[in-house]
Amino acid sequence: MHESILCVILYISMACPGERILALTEYIHAVNLSFSYQNEPEAPQVLKDVSLSVEKGSFVAVLGHNGSGKSTLAKHMNVILLPSGGSLFVNGMDTSLEEHLWEIRQQVGMVFQNPDNQLVATVVEEDVAFAPENMGVPPEEIRRRVEEALRTVGMWDFRDHAPHRLSGGQKQRIAIAGVLAMHPDCIVLDEPTAMLDPRGRREVLETIHRLNRESGMTVILITHYMDEAAQADRVVVMDSGTVIADGTPKEVFSQVELIRSAGLDVPQTTDLVHWLRTEKGLDLPADCLTVEEAADAVAKLFS
Amino acid sequence: MLNDITLGQYFPGNSPLHKMDPRIKILLTVLFVVSLFLVSDPLFLIAPVIFIGILYLIARIPVRFLLKSLKPLIPILIFTTVLNLFFLPGDVTLFSFWVIQISDKGLLNAILVLIRIVCLIAGSSLLTYTTSPIALTDGIERLLSPLGKLKFPVHDLAMMMSIALRFIPTLIEETEKIMSAQKARGADMETGSLVQRAKALVPILIPLLVSAFRRAEELALAMECRCYRGGEGRTRMKQLKLHLRDLWGSLITVILCGGMIALGFLL
Numbered sequence: 170m171h172e173s174i175l176c177v178i179l180y181i182s183m184a185c186p187g188e189r190i191l192a193l194t195e196y197i198h199a200v201n202l203s204f205s206y207q208n209e210p211e212a213p214q215v216l217k218d219v220s221l222s223v224e225k226g227s228f229v230a231v232l233g234h235n236g237s238g239k240s241t242l243a244k245h246m247n248v249i250l251l252p253s254g255g256s257l258f259v260n261g262m263d264t265s266l267e268e269h270l271w272e273i274r275q276q277v278g279m280v281f282q283n284p285d286n287q288l289v290a291t292v293v294e295e296d297v298a299f300a301p302e303n304m305g306v307p308p309e310e311i312r313r314r315v316e317e318a319l320r321t322v323g324m325w326d327f328r329d330h331a332p333h334r335l336s337g338g339q340k341q342r343i344a345i346a347g348v349l350a351m352h353p354d355c356i357v358l359d360e361p362t363a364m365l366d367p368r369g370r371r372e373v374l375e376t377i378h379r380l381n382r383e384s385g386m387t388v389i390l391i392t393h394y395m396d397e398a399a400q401a402d403r404v405v406v407m408d409s410g411t412v413i414a415d416g417t418p419k420e421v422f423s424q425v426e427l428i429r430s431a432g433l434d435v436p437q438t439t440d441l442v443h444w445l446r447t448e449k450g451l452d453l454p455a456d457c458l459t460v461e462e463a464a465d466a467v468a469k470l471f472s
Numbered sequence: 473m474l475n476d477i478t479l480g481q482y483f484p485g486n487s488p489l490h491k492m493d494p495r496i497k498i499l500l501t502v503l504f505v506v507s508l509f510l511v512s513d514p515l516f517l518i519a520p521v522i523f524i525g526i527l528y529l530i531a532r533i534p535v536r537f538l539l540k541s542l543k544p545l546i547p548i549l550i551f552t553t554v555l556n557l558f559f560l561p562g563d564v565t566l567f568s569f570w571v572i573q574i575s576d577k578g579l580l581n582a583i584l585v586l587i588r589i590v591c592l593i594a595g596s597s598l599l600t601y602t603t604s605p606i607a608l609t610d611g612i613e614r615l616l617s618p619l620g621k622l623k624f625p626v627h628d629l630a631m632m633m634s635i636a637l638r639f640i641p642t643l644i645e646e647t648e649k650i651m652s653a654q655k656a657r658g659a660d661m662e663t664g665s666l667v668q669r670a671k672a673l674v675p676i677l678i679p680l681l682v683s684a685f686r687r688a689e690e691l692a693l694a695m696e697c698r699c700y701r702g703g704e705g706r707t708r709m710k711q712l713k714l715h716l717r718d719l720w721g722s723l724i725t726v727i728l729c730g731g732m733i734a735l736g737f738l739l
């Protein structure tokens with residue numbers, strides 16, 4: 170008797186899995202998400218059973234070596250790709266339902282690697298206006314949004330410049346402004362700093378951190394730079410289509426062997442501390458991320 | 473080497489001509505060009521010459537700019553002038569030498585055609601000097617928008633134009649990079665016969681094409697992410713509004729052209 174009741178409960182919970190209800194409280198929520206670029210059953214799975222949730226207002230960095238499926242995952246968040254298996258919810262909306270398409274595209278802004286290939290117009294302000302124009306926003310409101318977005322990224326003074334005359338970092342900030350003009354809740358940035366010099370990188374990172382801090386924007390930053398990931402609230406590490414580590418930067422980077430096995434480096438400080446711990450047998454905490462933390466730990470050890 | 477390709481030939485400025493509505497400017501230019509061809513007496517062409525001169529002064533466009541846009545047409549100008557001058561039989565022969573005869577009609581016609589072509593170039597160049605390519609595209613799109621009702625893809629064409637305008641500088645920059653990369657590998661593009669030089673272009677064009685396709689793909693993706701779904705339901709930030717200057721400009725031009733056409737028909 171008890172067993173059958175248990176079976177019924179189990180059956181019900183499987184028919185309407187808890188995650189689906191949970192999806193409403195999380196901003197982005199992937200449930201056993203699988204994806205393959207080809208339709209054949211034998212085709213390689215680029216995403217395998219990815220389950221992930223991103224809270225509203227958080228700053229999440231996604232790491233992974235080339236071809237691990239980071240961009241593919243990002244494209245799901247904007248309904249450029251649809252899951253082959255499992256499902257993805259954005260703000261409680263199932264991405265596989267056609268009716269949510271434009272709502273999701275407007276709520277999740279995407280910024281790509283090459284700033285040259287995402288600017289559409291010959292004048293900066295026209296480019297920023299592109300998305301709200303597409304959304305059918307009235308002209309006065311577009312003007313307001315353009316000004317607000319350009320001021321947010323600190324490019325208002327360049328509003329009548331031609332994009333091709335700007336530096337890489339400036340172009341990338343214009344691209345961010347172009348997305349902000351949609352008034353999204355979340356921005357997904359796919360290696361936005363990969364083609365920039367150190368100064369451009371700093372400009373872009375400062376901008377997205379400020380957005381996250383001041384406007385509570387949910388940020389998902391795909392990157393190859395460990396130092397960028399170390400500044401996030403949370404780090405997700407992907408390896409051949411699965412999530413192999415997920416936690417705060419300290420939790421993730423202290424698993425040095427795991428990170429290395431995914432073909433990635435750990436931040437230099439963590440690397441040094443790891444070496445001191447394993448090779449030299451020093452009793453240091455594994456989760457030092459910054460130089461200061463490491464220095465303090467070493468000083469404490471010797472005092 | 474490729475730097476001196478300026479697109480269109482926009483000459484940035486702040487004159488009333490620059491600020492005029494592109495739609496009005498396009499329409500007036502068409503009217504002006506048409507009326508030039510309806511005039512058959514060189515005497516009446518003095519008015520448009522003076523008119524164009526004044527407009528260039530207002531727009532503060534240096535004369536050398538006009539000369540620059542006339543330069544490629546010099547052979548045609550000489551050809552038509554010579555043809556008219558020497559080979560058009562008239563009533564009175566003014567000058568004759570060997571097989572060449574200059575008649576009164578020939579002389580008149582030569583002058584007429586010369587002034588016409590110069591005015592034509594000067595007038596249409598004025599449009600491109602005082603209107604940025606993007607404003608020009610915008611003007612054309614809005615002028616043609618009634619055709620959209622007939623399923624003519626006005627928006628798509630305008631979008632294509634403006635994307636082309638946006639990417640031409642980027643692609644030029646890229647071409648330069650590829651050229652120096654190929655030169656560094658020992659490619660020789662400056663010497664040799666025409667065929668050899670054409671062949672040397674292949675290693676430049678292929679990477680350029682490949683990269684253009686990649687760019688196009690990424691751009692399409694970025695546009696989709698920014699909610700692009702064609703022209704339907706799209707609004708524009710910049711609304712074109714007619715100002716007093718557009719009215720004045722139109723009035724003056726219409727009266728001038730109307731007068732020219734009327735006189736052309738009367739005489």
Ligand SMILES: Nc1ncnc2c1ncn2[C@@H]1O[C@H](COP(=O)(O)OP(=O)(O)OP(=O)(O)O)[C@@H](O)[C@H]1O
Pocket residue numbers: 206215233234235236237238239240241242
């Ligand atoms: N359009 C496509 N068609 C077929 N396969 C693709 C396509 N795009 C990506 N892939 C494959 O999917 C896998 C994951 O690619 P993805 O671009 O998501 O990786 P990534 O983690 O973003 O890598 P990178 O760090 O190089 O950007 C790769 O093996 C890639 O070859």
Ligand SMILES: [Mg+2]
Pocket residue numbers: 239240241359
């Ligand atoms: Mg990628």
